[in-house]
Amino acid sequence: RKEVEQDPGPFNVPEGATVAFNCTYSNSASQSFFWYRQDCRKEPKLLMSVYSSGNEDGRFTAQLNRASQYISLLIRDSKLSDSATYLCVVRPYTGGFKTIFGAGTRLFVKA
Amino acid sequence: DGGITQSPKYLFRKEGQNVTLSCEQNLNHDAMYWYRQDPGQGLRLIYYSQIVNDFQKGDIAEGYSVSREKKESFPLTVTSAQKNPTAFYLCASSIGAGVIPDGYTFGSGTRLTVV
Numbered sequence: 510r511k512e513v514e515q516d517p518g519p520f521n522v523p524e525g526a527t528v529a530f531n532c533t534y535s536n537s538a539s540q541s542f543f544w545y546r547q548d549c550r551k552e553p554k555l556l557m558s559v560y561s562s563g564n565e566d567g568r569f570t571a572q573l574n575r576a577s578q579y580i581s582l583l584i585r586d587s588k589l590s591d592s593a594t595y596l597c598v599v600r601p602y603t604g605g606f607k608t609i610f611g612a613g614t615r616l617f618v619k620a
Numbered sequence: 621d622g623g624i625t626q627s628p629k630y631l632f633r634k635e636g637q638n639v640t641l642s643c644e645q646n647l648n649h650d651a652m653y654w655y656r657q658d659p660g661q662g663l664r665l666i667y668y669s670q671i672v673n674d675f676q677k678g679d680i681a682e683g684y685s686v687s688r689e690k691k692e693s694f695p696l697t698v699t700s701a702q703k704n705p706t707a708f709y710l711c712a713s714s715i716g717a718g719v720i721p722d723g724y725t726f727g728s729g730t731r732l733t734v735v
Contacts, residue, residue, distance in 0.1 A: 513662065543723060552710055552726035553663075596662070608724075610655075610662035 510535055512609045513599050519615040526587045530614045532597030533579045541600035542580045544571055546593045547613065553596055556582075587618045622647045626711050626727035632735050633698070633705065641696045641730045643711035650716045652694040653724070656680065657708040666709075669694055670716075698732065706734050 515532045522528045534542075542559035557564065559571040559580050570583040580599075584591055597611035624645040633639045645652065651670050655663040665678030669688040683702025688694055698705045708731050712724040 517660070550708075550731075552729050553724075554726070555723035558723065608665070610664075612660055612662045 512536060513597055513611040515595075515597050515611040515614045517612060517614060519617050521617045521619060522587055523619055524587055524589060526618075527583065527585045528587055528616065529581055529583045530595055530597075530616075531579050531581050532599075532611055532614075533577075534597075534599045534609070535578070536599070536601045537575075537578060539578075539599045539601050542571075542573055543598040544569075544580075544582050545596040545598055545610075547596055548593050553610075556595070584616075587616075589618050589620060592616055592618045624711055624713055624725055624727035626709075626730050628730060629728065631730055631732045633732060634735060636700045638697055638699050639732070641698065641709055641711075641732070643694045643696065643727055644692055645694075645711075645713045645725075645727075646692060647713055647725060648691070649713035649725070650691070651714045652688070653712045653714075654678075654684070654686065654694070654696045655710045655712065657710060657729075663710065666696065705732055707732060 512535050544556040545553040546556045547553040557566050557571050559573050563572040568585045572581045594613040594615050596613045599609045601607050627642045653668045654666040657663050664680050666684050667686040669675040672691050675686050675688050685697045708729050710729045711727040714724050
């Protein structure tokens, strides 16, 4: 089993739709969680950290479910500019360098 | 503006050649990293450095070498021993290892192709 697993997609949604991605992780000792966005042939950029209580940033909501070992990203009112690959990132413990990147979920938002 | 600069953007290597990828940051970050990205796979850690004159192997260090003589610079050499070097190489930095939350800042990447 991979340490971090994501549905590769692609998810094809119309503008204005709500879309959600999940990411599962295998190490129950994982402490830090992030969502990164990567545009085609570009570098990943931090979208948001994921906190235990869940957090929201505009149209984006991230949640953590420790019992089931997954994190989620919800995008409301999708825009064409949201089209990208979304990477789930997990760190097994506080600090350190064992950061695991998921392979990403591709999203296409259509007009 | 602070950031990470990688060069070149595209690099072509002949079989048996060593090539060096440049990575420079002006963010005053202590930690720097090299990742490799292949299609359909997550980023894989090649080498990392916590401080000047110190670096550690990541998960796929074979066929690669690095140096960290200056805080700002962390060049990666892809040697002829790396049998499948064609990939997208990403350099990243972070304030340190123990800062939470500690996201990475990435450079724009170098796309290496063996010809």
